[in-house]
Amino acid sequence: MTQSILYVPAANLTKSPSNVRKCGDAVADAQLEANIAARGVLQNLIGVPVARRKGQYRITAGGRRLDAVHRLIEKGTFAADYPVPVMTVGNAGDAIEISLSENFFRLGMNPADACRAFQDIIETEAKTPAEIATRFGLTERFVLGRLRLAGLAEPVFEALRDGTITLDVAKAYASTSDTARQAAVFEQLKGAYYSATVNEIRRALAHGSCTGQDPKALFVGRAAYIEAGGRIDGDLFSDADSEVWRDGDLLDRLADEKLAAAATAIRARDGYAEIRTVAASHLPYMETWGLREIEREPGPLGHEAEARKAEIEAELAGIETLAAGAGGYSGEQNDRIEVLEEELGAILDDSTVITAAQKATALAYVTIGADGRPQIHERLFVAPAAGVEDAPGRDGNGEERAAAAKVPKPVHSQRLADELAMMKTELLALHVAGDPHFALDLGTFIMVDCATRFGAADMPSALRASAPAALVQDFASGTSAAEAWAKLVAGLDRGWTDHAGLDARYEAFCALDEAARAAWLCWAVARTLHAVPAGRTGSGFLDHLGRKLGIDVAGWWRPTARNYFDRVTKPAILDLLEEIGGADLRARYAASKKHDLAASAEKLFAGQTIVEAELKERALAWLPEAMRFDPAGSAPTDAPGDADCGDSAAPADEATGSADETGATGAEESAAEPGKIAAGPAADGAKPDGLAEAA
Incomplete structure (x- = not known):
């Protein structure tokens, strides 16, 4: 390949159709142009001679640089004969390969x-x-x-x-x-x-x-x-x-100081009984907890508002007259009434005022507006009188607020207040961590209190026992376990939930006997378990828990037409019959319709069909893999160290209460070990009564 570098006037250079770069970047092109204007073309272009046009070349590599030079010539930055270094190649057939190589193997510069x-x-x-x-x-x-x-x-x-x-x-x-x-x-x-x-x-x-x-x-x-x-x-x-x-x-300190000064001026000007400052654009919910809001008095309407109010009232009266004559309101009339009443309510709301007498007993909050100006929050509250609770029966913080009203507000920035709260909580956490019995009662109360009432904004803890979302919406299994769970829930002692304040509910919960508190703990932990299909992440641990508890699934759950056989194919049912009874059993039911086959299978696997003893035993023991806690054909075994983690079978003398005490009735005859769930219904299909003793 013949190569040489020539300086060719830019006017004699054009971009070759063989140039592989077809897409550009306007910003990058402008930067390249500015660099060439300052330094010139530092790297040669590559071109091939144009046939029968002496001194002219088509550029196969370096088209962006050539375009930049042409733009600079148009702007007058360069002369029309500006010399551009060009490496010439004699074989035009190499043009595309050269252009691709020049662009393809270029390494971007490390940003560092x-x-x-x-x-x-x-x-x-x-x-x-x-x-x-x-x-x-x-x-x-x-x-x-x-x-x-x-x-x-x-x-x-x-x-x-x-x-x-x-x-x-x-x-x-x-x-x-x-x-x-x-x-x-x-x-x-x-x-x-x-x-x-x-x-x-x-x-x-x-x-x-x-x-x-x-x-x-x-x-x-x-x-x-x-x-x-x-x-x-x-x-x-x-x-x-x-x-x-x-x-x-x-910034927090400066804002607090400036806002305090603004609040003093506002109180002197407007005559509020008390003013509190919040150096933020919003008023925190807990700041006003337990305060009674002041209802503003209706004020005079402006001329335009009064006229519009009269128009709305007249239109509403007209609609009522028409509806009376027609024997009822039409859908369009109802929609129109709703629109008019909403507009009228907005007009009346805008006209409300706070009277001088209300101001004299009002607690106002001064916040910072989005524009950076101090503003009185639109909500006003009744100022707590010294020694009087804010609102009887609310959160029990009236004494604290009354005491706070007597003491000047400390000059603490929000950051400092947060840091003090963190250090105080560290101290509390250390002592809770040192008292296992206290921690157990506290943790149980936090979980069940948040789970038994709507909202938990006043609970200063992140501990929750939230129930997971159901995998299948609106699903009711109707199983014996579901019935026993309903009985367990109904038997929980809920007397402590009647108290209004968080402190009062906690003390009432702690006053429950040990069996009642333990039942709540069991319920709180149990409700958090997720339903995980077999084979997915977490299902192995659930199986381990089932083996550790020694759950007899076959005693609690049997496949029925509704929950299983109607949901699988006819060949699958016949394969199952062959699995437990051989080819003869399969042949016996092979001609049955799917509906009849599912009903027959339900009876067979519930032990309600007259068959050989061995066949009945195998049918009663059979479970689909998805319902097993142990692999098919293996006996449940305890994992190493199970005894150290707490045995699910408590000794008889440690049982925490009878079924009568906890409200959860037991399967007295089958519950050989107090504190454990009953083994399940009998083989004849009888349903379990529920829990032996809820410990």
Whole structure:
């Protein structure tokens, strides 16, 4: 292959149809153009001579560079005869292969190397970010972002260099210039692939900080924050104005102080009995728990509102007259009445006012609006009188609120209040962990209290005994186990649930006898078990539990036409009959219709058909694999260490209560071991009575 490099006027160069690059990128092309304008064409193009046109070449590799040169000529940056270095190849047949090779084997630059290259240019050539941006056709913000990446904490930068993290993840770490914070978060999230996402990293870095658009930041003001020593980082990787105010504690203190001053002025101006401040845009639910809201008085309507009110009332009266004559309202009339009444209600709601007398007894909250201005929350409450509970029969916090009304509000930032709460809870957790009996009662109460009432916003614990969603909606098995479970639930002592306050319910629960508390614990744990089809993740552990408890599935559950045989094919039933009784049994039922075959199979496997003793025994013992806790043909065995984990069979003298005491009736004759579930119904199909003794 003949190759030589010539400098050819740009006017004599055209892109070859053989050039394999067909797709472009406008931003990248603009950057290339700016770089060529500053430095010229640094890398030669590759072209082949045009037949019968001396001095002209078609470019097979380097088309983007040629296009950039032509655009610069059009703009007047380069002359029309601007010389472009071109490596010529004599064989036009090699053009496509050369073009593909030039593009296919190109290696993209490691982003870490690019970041350090920008840094080196600034340090060695004394260039400014703006000058570098002009040279490479970039924005100054882009260059500043790459320089921020070059200054990442060393562990983070090395992770970017070796490909452990992506460029987007590196940008997330660079959202703050605090390299110590970067390194700490990187170490915290290292190895936790499920947490080390861009959003999670940004949240971890921003903990204790906020953006400049946060209502609290707008309220305090940038100048006041900086004057107090606050630090601000610009996020160079976001198009939004999202600078980060790093000193959250300082911002909280400044906001509390400024809001307290605003609240004092508002109280003096408007005459509220009490004002409380919340340095946030919303009023937390628990802040007003137990307070009685003030109903505003209706006020005078404006001229337009009064006129519209009269129109609505007139239209409603007209509809009523028409309906009376027609003997009833039509669907259209009902829809129209609903619309009119909703509009009328909105007009009347907007006209409500708070009277001076109501203000004199009102508790108002001052919050921070979305625009960063202090505002009185729309909801007003009756101010608690000293020594009087807020609301009888509510949460029992009236004494605490009354006491708080006597004491000036402490000057604690939200961050400090949160930290104090965490330290206090650490102390409580340590002592709970040191008292197993206390922890057992507390844990049981938390689970069952949250499970027996709607909502649990007032429960300061994450412990729950939530029942999983049903695999099949609206399914009622009708099995003996389902009936026994219903009896168990009905027998639970629910007297403690009648108390209104959380504290009162807890004390009433602890006052139950040991058997009643144990029954609630068993119920709470049992209801959390998931239904897992055989072979799926978790099914093996459920099988292990069943073997450990020694559950006799065949004694509790038998296949019926409804729950099994109607749900499988006729050949499958015949195969099953052959499995337990041989070919003769299969032949006996082979001519039966599917419905009749399912009914016959139900009787056979329930022991209600007159057959040989051995055949009846095999039929009564048969279970589908999906209903077994032990593999087919194997005897249940205890796993190593079962005795150390707690035997399900409690000694007779440790039984926690009789069926009469717990309300769960027992299968007295079959319950050989107190504290265990009855073995199940007899082989003749009798259903179990339920639990022996609920311990």
